[in-house]
């Protein structure tokens with residue numbers, strides 16, 4: 001199998017492509033493959049040149065923490081959930097998420113997701129109690145990994161400076177449905193930082209690894 | 225204003241940071257990655273509490289008794305009492321912070337049964353209790369981040385504690401952005417860095433929990449406790465990348481463990497313990513599986529597709545996705561795996577270590593679980609520990625002694641420089657993999673003096689070469705500088721296991737298979753100039 005990776009040594013150096021060759025079990029995930037590749041004795045690329053170890057982020061290795069989000073064969077996904085058996089052809093092309101600054105190789109800085117939530121003060125404050133009918137929706141929204149895949153695919157999201165994207169909309173729903181003190185302010189912030197910029201392309205819904213019903217969050221927030 | 229430095233942003237770190245901020249203190253919370261990446265998000269099953277809507281007959285006293293009994297009588301009674309008594313308030317606190325608990329028709333938090341408990345008392349949020357708690361606490365912390373009370377430091381790792389004359393004044397961090405160490409001073413430091421999975425390689429948990437901080441602190445004079453008690457979860461599946469937990473719920477729904485012998489199924493747990501044999505405590509099931517010496521299977525097919533999809537959807541998904549197994553048609557091949565660490569940094573009931581102003585909470589601390597932990601008690605302990613530490617820190621004297629830390633910083637800089645300058649292609653990972661093999665082999669479910677000694681010899685060898693090998697500098701610097709103290713922790717763990725010449729809870733010695741009253745106390749280990757000393761805390765010096 002051929003593995004083509006967009007590499008970058010540091011935030012300030014130029015990215016470059018590097019290709020590797022290797023045999024991996026079909027049931028291996030892209031995350032497992034990166035690990036195997038990294039720990040061959042010495043890492044050499046297809047031209048026989050020595051290569052630095054590939055930097056990528058992981059934690060749970062079972063699709064529950066969002067660390068390993070990257071672009072695999074053009075599709076943003078969690079590397080620990082993409083299996084080689086499902087890859088068409090015998091080349092895997094791996095790139096870092098492009099809407100975030102690269103730290104090194106496949107590691108990117110997704111801090112903007114948290115900064116925007118912090119800027120908009122998305123927290124409950126005085127708790128109002130929850131409508132039991134909303135339980136399933138709240139539970140689903142509570143599973144957001146802050147992985148950034150929804151922002152990567154969104155045609156309206158660029159760098160998070162004005163439009164904050166789907167992850168923000170879901171957290172706004174979590175607050176507005178239960179907070180007495182913050183409901184109004186959050187709804188206002190939602191209108192400014194989400195509603196005005198969303199063209200309902202809804203690519204965020206398809207890509208979400210947690211299958212969060214973002215559309216329902218948007219519908220409920222828009223009605224407020 | 226008091227400044228508290230919290231290292232780690234899982235559930236324990238978040239709980240402490242929020243509690244400190246609520247009390248008007250200034251908090252810096254450090255972790256390389258955000259809370260969403262912490263192991264805490266993997267906790268699925270639940271969090272124990274006897275609330276007003278508990279089962280008839282249940283009581284806080286029963287929760288205390290179960291916890292002490294589960295811990296085989298070596299956990300501190302007062303500490304456990306505090307934990308269990310606070311549990312109902314903690315559930316309320318979590319609810320108000322926005323945790324989406326599963327509730328019954330009357331709106332009360334639902335509870336499920338967990339092994340070792342006399343009543344159903346594990347409150348839960350569907351199948352993602354830890355994740356829902358993290359989401360809620362992240363939101364709550366965010367409120368304080370908005371006002372600047374809590375400052376998060378991402379892309380930073382703990383390097384060492386700033387300790388002088390038995391007192392802690394802050395920590396040296398490795399800043400991954402500038403790739404340089406920096407000293408941060410504080411009135412108190414709280415360690416919340418989770419368990420020590422890396423000692424064993426593949427476990428059910430996160431790759432971020434490596435035990436480095438506990439190992440480093442040991443070399444800095446901090447005492448560690450009960451390291452030999454490591455919980456193996458009996459039912460996990462092996463995948464190419466990790467061991468994945470197969471929830472106890474499968475056995476709760478009637479799942480049966482068996483081996484194949486001469487083309488016949490042998491239900492060894494039921495043969496040995498009767499009808500409810502499959503639901504024996506985790507350590508017993510793990511030991512029985514190990515004793516078979518064969519591939520063990522877990523069968524739930526008889527429940528039928530509809531019920532399986534309704535009651536065990538996550539297990540169905542996980543087996544299908546990661547192993548291509550359809551559990552409605554096939555049995556699940558299971559093996560025990562390292563899952564939880566009862567041992568860690570020794571702390572008193574207020575969560576302070578033997579070093580003044582240095583605290584430890586969550587899975588990295590050892591206090592409530594004794595020789596074995598009950599499922600659902602660790603999330604509770606992580607939150608409670610954060611609260612107790614915050615209370616104690618509020619009372620502590622402010623620490624305004626000026627100190628010069630340039631020597632510590634220079635040492636760190638030199639070490640990092642030598643790691644970065646290496647041209648060697650040899651990865652740290654190789655030694656980490658050898659260590660994991662040694663630990664799996666010699667500190668497994670069944671131990672004996674010979675194996676433990678062999679493990680100690682092997683780890684001593686890795687330690688003796690760790691400083692001499694030049695490592696591949698294209699690996700993360702953290703990987704390089706953490707290796708030696710991870711090895712030190714591994715050696716300490718083996719030494720604790722060798723020193724406990726009895727079997728108790730999760731520590732089973734085939735050469736001393738019975739429990740002995742002479743060992744009815746916690747093991748403490750300390751380190752001084754390359755020498756390790758273990759002793760039993762028979763005077764309960766940590767329990768008050």
Ligand SMILES: Cc1cc2nc3c(=O)[nH]c(=O)nc-3n(C[C@H](O)[C@H](O)[C@H](O)COP(=O)(O)OP(=O)(O)OC[C@H]3O[C@@H](n4cnc5c(N)ncnc54)[C@H](O)[C@@H]3O)c2cc1C
Pocket residue numbers: 231232233234235236237254255256257258259262263264265266267268269270271353354380381382416417418419428429430432433434436437469563564585586587588599600601602603604606
């Ligand atoms: C699969 C699984 C299921 C579980 N289910 C349950 C359950 O149902 N109920 C229950 O009670 N318990 C359960 N547990 C156990 C429970 O999840 C943990 O004990 C608990 O979450 C630990 O929380 P913590 O905050 O102490 O540590 P963690 O959540 O592990 O957080 C550690 C933090 O420290 C940071 N860190 C680590 N090293 C460094 C360093 N060198 N420098 C800076 N920061 C560092 C990490 O980045 C992270 O932020 C389960 C565990 C697993 C693995």
Ligand code: SF4
Pocket residue numbers: 066143144145146147148149150151166167170207208209210211212
């Ligand atoms: S909404 Fe889905 S895709 Fe977006 S950050 Fe959350 S989990 Fe990731």
Ligand code: FES
Pocket residue numbers: 031057058059060061062063064065066067068069078079080081
């Ligand atoms: S490593 Fe956690 S989602 Fe892939």
